[in-house]
Amino acid sequence: MTIQADISLKTVVAEIKMCEANCEAFGWRVSEIDEANQTFTVTLISPADNEVYILEFKFDEYPALPYLIEFVDPETKQKATQHAYPKCTDSFFHPNLVICHQCSRKSYSTLHKEWEIQNWRKGAGGLINLKAILDAIYFRISDKSKSLYVGRMA
Numbered sequence: 001m002t003i004q005a006d007i008s009l010k011t012v013v014a015e016i017k018m019c020e021a022n023c024e025a026f027g028w029r030v031s032e033i034d035e036a037n038q039t040f041t042v043t044l045i046s047p048a049d050n051e052v053y054i055l056e057f058k059f060d061e062y063p064a065l066p067y068l069i070e071f072v073d074p075e076t077k078q079k080a081t082q083h084a085y086p087k088c089t090d091s092f093f094h095p096n097l098v099i100c101h102q103c104s105r106k107s108y109s110t111l112h113k114e115w116e117i118q119n120w121r122k123g124a125g126g127l128i129n130l131k132a133i134l135d136a137i138y139f140r141i142s143d144k145s146k147s148l149y150v151g152r153m154a
Contacts (some may be wrong), residue, residue, distance in 0.1 A: 002059050002064075003062065003063070003064045003065075004122070005035075005060070007037065008038060008059050008060065008061065008062045008063070009033070009035060009038075009059075009060075011062060011063050012033065012040070012057075012059045012062065013033070013131070014145075015039070015129050015130035015131065016030055016033075016063055016130060018129065018130065018131045019044075019130055019131045019134060022028070022131065022134065022135070026044070026138060027044065027045055028044055028046075028134065029042065029043040030042050030044060031043075033131050037065060037074075038058060038059050038060045039056055039057060039058050039059070040056075040057055040059075041054055041056050041057070041072065041084035041124070042054070042055045042057065042134060043055075043056060043074075043128060044134070044137065044141065046086070046141040046142065047141075048141065048142055048143055048144045048146075048149055049151060051086070051141070051151065051152060052074040052076070053071060053074070053079070053086060053137075053141060054072040054074050054084070054085075055069055055070070055071055055072070055074075055129070055134075055137070056069070056070045056071075056072050056079065058070075058145055059107075062118055063121075064144065065082070065105055065106060065120065066102065066103050066105045066107040066108075066117070066124070066128075067103070067105060067107070067133070068106060068113075068121045069099055069103075069104045069106065069133070070087075071085045071097075080097045081097070081154075082097065082152070082153040082154035083100070083152055083153070083154050084097075084135075084147070085152065085153045086140065086141050086149060086152060087095055087149070087150050087151055087153045087154070088140050088148050088149050088150065089147065089149075090140075090148065091134070092140060093140070093154070094111060096097035096110060096111060097105065097139075097153075098110050098111055100112075100128070101127060101136075102115060102120050102121075102123040102125075103120070103124045103128065103132075103133050104105075104129035104138075105117070108120075123143055131133065
C-alpha cells in the first residue's frame with residue numbers, strides 16, 4: 001500500500017498537535033518537519049537524570065506503516081549508537097538498538113521479521129500514534145526508582 005506524502009504529512013501534523021499539552025508540561029521539543037525527507041525530531045529530557053534523548057521519526061508511508069524511529073546521539077548527532085539509546089530493565093529499548101514494539105518499523109526488519117507490518121496497528125496495542133509512543137518512552141525514562149530506567153546504554 002502506498003500512502004501519498006501529503007496524507008502522511010497531514011496525519012503527522014495532527015499527531016504533533018495532539019502532543020502540545022505534553023510538550024508544554026514536560027518540556028518536549030518537536031522540531032520543524034523536514035518535508036523533503038519526511039522526518040522530524042522530538043527531544044525529551046529524562047526527569048530521572050536529566051539525560052537528553054533525541055528521537056528521529058521518519059513518516060514515509062505513515063500511517064499505513066509505523067514510524068521508523070531512531071535515537072540520535074545528542075552530542076555527536078549519530079543515529080543508532082548505544083550512547084543515543086536509553087537502557088531499561090524491560091526489552092522496549094532493545095540492546096540491538098531498536099525500540100522492540102510494533103509501533104517501530106525498525107523492529108520488523110531486525111528483531112521480528114515474523115510480525116506483519118501491514119497489520120501493525122492490531123499488534124501495537126495503544127501505541128498507534130505519536131502521543132502514545134512518546135508517552136511510553138517518557139514513562140520509561142522518567143523512572144527515578146531505577147526499577148525500569150537505568151540511564152544510557154553506554
